[in-house]
Amino acid sequence: MKKYIIAIDQGTTSTRAICFDQNQNVIRIVQEEIQNVFPQPGWVEQDAQSIWLSTLSCISQLFAPGDLKPEEVASIGITNQRETTVVWNKKTGMPVHRAIVWQSRQTADIVERFKKQGLEEKIHEKTGLVLDPYFSATKIRWILEECSIEDPEDLLFGTVDTWLVWKMTNGKVHVTDVTNASRTLLMNIHTLDWDPELLAWFGVPSNMLPMIVDTSGVVGYVDPVYFFNTPCPIACLVGDQQSALFGQSCFQKGEGKNTYGTGGFLLMNTGNQPILSKQGLLSTVAWKIQDQIAYALEGSIFVSGSLIQWLRDGLKFFKSAKDSEQLATDVDSCNGVMIVPAFTGLGAPYWDDQCRGAIFGLTRGTDIRHLTRAALESMAYQSKDLIQIMEEDLNQKIEYLKVDGGASSNRFLNQFQSDILEIPVYKNEMLEMTALGAARLAGLAVDFFTMNDFKDGETEQFLPSRDHESVEKLYAQWKKAVAATRMY
Numbered sequence: 201m202k203k204y205i206i207a208i209d210q211g212t213t214s215t216r217a218i219c220f221d222q223n224q225n226v227i228r229i230v231q232e233e234i235q236n237v238f239p240q241p242g243w244v245e246q247d248a249q250s251i252w253l254s255t256l257s258c259i260s261q262l263f264a265p266g267d268l269k270p271e272e273v274a275s276i277g278i279t280n281q282r283e284t285t286v287v288w289n290k291k292t293g294m295p296v297h298r299a300i301v302w303q304s305r306q307t308a309d310i311v312e313r314f315k316k317q318g319l320e321e322k323i324h325e326k327t328g329l330v331l332d333p334y335f336s337a338t339k340i341r342w343i344l345e346e347c348s349i350e351d352p353e354d355l356l357f358g359t360v361d362t363w364l365v366w367k368m369t370n371g372k373v374h375v376t377d378v379t380n381a382s383r384t385l386l387m388n389i390h391t392l393d394w395d396p397e398l399l400a401w402f403g404v405p406s407n408m409l410p411m412i413v414d415t416s417g418v419v420g421y422v423d424p425v426y427f428f429n430t431p432c433p434i435a436c437l438v439g440d441q442q443s444a445l446f447g448q449s450c451f452q453k454g455e456g457k458n459t460y461g462t463g464g465f466l467l468m469n470t471g472n473q474p475i476l477s478k479q480g481l482l483s484t485v486a487w488k489i490q491d492q493i494a495y496a497l498e499g500s501i502f503v504s505g506s507l508i509q510w511l512r513d514g515l516k517f518f519k520s521a522k523d524s525e526q527l528a529t530d531v532d533s534c535n536g537v538m539i540v541p542a543f544t545g546l547g548a549p550y551w552d553d554q555c556r557g558a559i560f561g562l563t564r565g566t567d568i569r570h571l572t573r574a575a576l577e578s579m580a581y582q583s584k585d586l587i588q589i590m591e592e593d594l595n596q597k598i599e600y601l602k603v604d605g606g607a608s609s610n611r612f613l614n615q616f617q618s619d620i621l622e623i624p625v626y627k628n629e630m631l632e633m634t635a636l637g638a639a640r641l642a643g644l645a646v647d648f649f650t651m652n653d654f655k656d657g658e659t660e661q662f663l664p665s666r667d668h669e670s671v672e673k674l675y676a677q678w679k680k681a682v683a684a685t686r687m688y
């Protein structure tokens with residue numbers, strides 16, 4: 201009898217393996233941090249082999265206590281940091297370069313080259329995306345141009361979902377799902393297939409590309425060597441932000457969520473048609489389950505929780521990210537300090553790959569409490585930038601915000617977010633929303649769950665508590681800081 205679903209949540213900061221039972225409760229969770237490498241300013245890379253090994257290690261730790269039986273697992277779902285690009289040799293199984301992480305700006309020059317060809321509008325129409333180093337296409341181009349490659353015909357490309365499935369199946373299955381493919385700049389969001397014109401423009405050979413599959417459905421079986429001699433089906437691949445949207449039960453048009461992980465991602469379900477933004481939001485595939493397709497409008501923030509990680513690891517302000525909450529509430533305000541965390545440029549709605557981070561308003565009275573508070577507040581201001589544009593693009597008022605992701609356990613952040621948006625913020629008691637989405641989708645594929653099983657859980661509410669005038673004043677200061685950062 202099958203009792204469990206396992207979700208692998210391969211994020212930018214860590215890899216997690218999570219075991220869910222039939223009631224969608226978390227039975228066990230195992231997590232390993234992932235090393236980021238910063239070879240040059242604005243570049244971010246990870247060792248692809250370590251991503252795979254951390255996944256393998258999390259799976260084996262999940263079963264280490266001996267109480268969970270591998271043969272009781274109905275299926276595995278994989279959700280992953282999107283856009284991050286791996287190119288490897290299919291004969292050796294070895295990556296030809298480190299994985300280029302979604303945040304990395306190392307392809308800014310290549311992007312400039314393509315911008316000069318005047319293709320931006322056409323690319324936007326076909327992909328719903330903007331021409332930016334964020335997406336996979338120019339990262340593949342960079343690897344093809346910069347790495348010495350002996351056997352180009354043996355190269356395979358994959359986002360992290362593809363890489364993990366290829367490894368888990370011992371090189372038998374080379375696939376990606378439609379949500380991940382929609383983040384490459386190579387898939388046409390109307391046909392849901394690789395677009396020959398885009399491949400030609402970006403110079404990406406079609407034989408490197410994985411097959412595009414549904415978000416929910418069995419794509420292959422984990423090689424028994426990696427799963428205690430049990431052939432377990434891999435039944436879902438899904439980008440982590442789309443997965444959180446599914447986990448948050450945003451199944452209807454007009455329902456959305458905001459995730460605060462390494463980056464910040466606001467996604468709104470737009471139904472079975474893509475809506476092209478006029479102001480820098482992205483159109484993306486939310487999921488495809490057989491003949492059911494859902495699209496989303498997305499605002500992507502490059503630096504959100506990773507700003508707190510930088511205060512922790514780079515500036516050594518505190519030992520644990522959760523200490524940031526106490527520090528922030530130890531003072532009543534930031535005393536005029538503003539942080540614009542453009543470490544790798546700014547994403548939506550600015551799409552500025554050249555600017556870099558800045559701190560304003562320092563005085564002799566500034567200390568780590570003000571800086572920590574300013575860091576958390578910047579996460580909320582960036583989300584407000586997106587909400588305003590989303591309301592205009594959709595011609596609809598957003599009445600409340602569902603939040604999740606690692607940093608949403610910070611109650612100061614949630615309260616400040618509600619204050620600055622002047623709408624309620626709902627934090628679900630389920631901490632692993634991203635993994636829940638993948639577990640649900642993997643369970644659907646093997647008839648472990650049905651859609652009727654998916655309900656909203658209990659939430660904690662944060663209600664606006666500031667007067668409108670003070671909110672306006674703070675937000676105007678933020679806009680001034682962003683403008684000054686972009687001028688520098």
Ligand SMILES: Nc1ncnc2c1ncn2[C@@H]1O[C@H](COP(=O)(O)OP(=O)(O)O)[C@@H](O)[C@H]1O
Nearest residue numbers: 211212213214461462505506509522606607610
């Ligand atoms: N209590 C907290 N307050 C603020 N930030 C936090 C807190 N806990 C975690 N974070 C931040 O959230 C991020 C991790 O969130 P997570 O959703 O696990 O990210 P990812 O999916 O990108 O790996 C880290 O960047 C960390 O600094």
Ligand SMILES: O=P(O)(O)OC[C@H](O)CO
Nearest residue numbers: 211212281282461462463
């Ligand atoms: O690692 P996360 O959870 O911040 O998500 C990364 C996104 O998928 C990048 O688009």
